[in-house]
Amino acid sequence: MTSAFETEGLVKRFGTTTALAGVDLSARTGTVFGLLGPNGAGKTTAVRILATLLRPDSGTARVAGYDVVREAYQVRQLIGLTGQYASVDDGLTGLNNLVMIGRLLGLPRRDAKARAVELLARFELSDAAGRAAKTYSGGMRRRLDLAASLVGRPQVLFLDEPTTGLDPSARTDTWTMIRRLVADGVTVLLTTQYLEEADLLAQDIAVIDHGEVIATGTPDQLKARTGGQVLEVAPDDRVRLGEVAGILMGLTGAAAETDIATGRVTVAVADAAALPEIVRRLDASGIVLAGFALRKTSLDEVFLALTGHRAKHEQAPSGGRGQPARPASAEPVPAAAAAGSREAEESHR
């Protein structure tokens, strides 16, 4: 299997802040690789290094086998980059923005124009082609930025939070576009804060936090490791919170968390089949419910669960640093175990 891009032990510091603390990534050609993490996790730094905009302090990064530092010129011929903030020239029209990129990439004037027209049509910007980009709406600018990164028909496309700040329909459009690109054979590195987005698009995901990869795997593997879904139960009478927690733990085998302030008990649910039994048991105990909701695991919960998991593994002598990132265990860790280890860690404090 060829890697479209890979990093090994990537380290980058800004002053005293460590943005990346030894990151290993590897993306299969022709797939979407999702880099998931909260703000400040190091996602953008990793993208900027891969896109030759930043030099790593140590470690290596390669795109299609080319080193991003020593062979930056080759790398630049193969990549497209769309940053978090649309980097289009406000003073130029949409058309000229794209023609400029085409010309810079060495296309003859006529070809550059043709490519620009084609991309504008594809991104539904034809009507605005002759207007200065500064008159564009946020969504239009993003589309123009995306179009600009595609002028050179890149093999590897870096999309740094391409949907942050977009409205839901614009977000769906972006997803469709990404799927089409991948169908054409492009490898996409997608950074996002949204679990849902990575889930929908990525074949492989790496979760990073504080500059470290804390989990990798397919979306299904990650979800299995973090419990997948969360059940929230709020008894009408808060006095009975403890009782509710007991029932939930008994039936799911997972650790329940009681939030007295909001009067809710939450528990990870690996198997939705347990729900009818939970309702029956609560009813049998005469607990009147003010709230009962099943929702997807939020990113916060994923991180909480994953950080707990990592803490357990850091004690192991084979930390896996310097090795290509792989899930610590190929087998999905049962949610209960993950949640249990989190609780165990918390009880140590």
Next chain:
Amino acid sequence: MTAIPAAVPTGPVAAGPAAPARRLSPLTGIENTLTLTWRSLLKIRTNMEDLVGLSLQPIMFLVLFTYVFGGAISGSTHGYLQYALPGLLVQSVLFATLGTGLMLNADITGGVFDRFRSLPIARWAPLAGAILGDMARYMISVAVMLGFGMVLGFRILTSPLAAAAGCALVLGFALAMCWISALIGLLARTAQGVQVFGFTVMFPIVFASNLLVPARTMPGWLQAFVRVNPMSDLATATRGLMTGGPAAGAAVKSALWALGIVVVFAPIAVRVYRRKT
């Protein structure tokens, strides 16, 4: 380290280069620069404020200085116009060099430079393109100033050729000054930072000179500064080349100044620029 590229996937991607080129040819760098110069020129056309600023500012300066100060300084507005126009020419072009820094700064903060840097183009092309493109802006400024000055009664008393040489000298000096502006644009965090530089550095340099008034009435210490201020030489040379009087010595001096500024600031600007890369 193997330099074997990954298998090129099928589909539209295959239309791209099978194996990327190893090195950028100097010719490509020149092509890149011309493309980016074209970009700067397009921006003048689409950016009305810039165009208005470039043309209105010289007119405003001309009218204000000629009719507000002219009579008081020279006894007659026409006499002052003959004296001040070459100086105003220098002044408005120098202020216009701030645009170089502002544009570079906008490119950096707006992310346009990131895009350029992710493209397989010559590293220096965006810098060179911005500066070349700005020359066109300076020419607009010079043309408006001279044209409107003529309408108000300014007359070239030497020869068209000498006057053209005067304009060329001003433009050449501006080309040198825009390296300083570029450096500031690269270093400043915001556009305001560039503006602040303009006011705190450009104003004293422009006004503590013989650009607008002869230095005779200034106190001694100021006269000393005016004498070493390269703007004074530039204005004297331009004045000489347009309305007569000794010009050769001042012209040579300002050309040397311009050269010195380029020698000092161009490498620093390029270095800072590269470090950003």
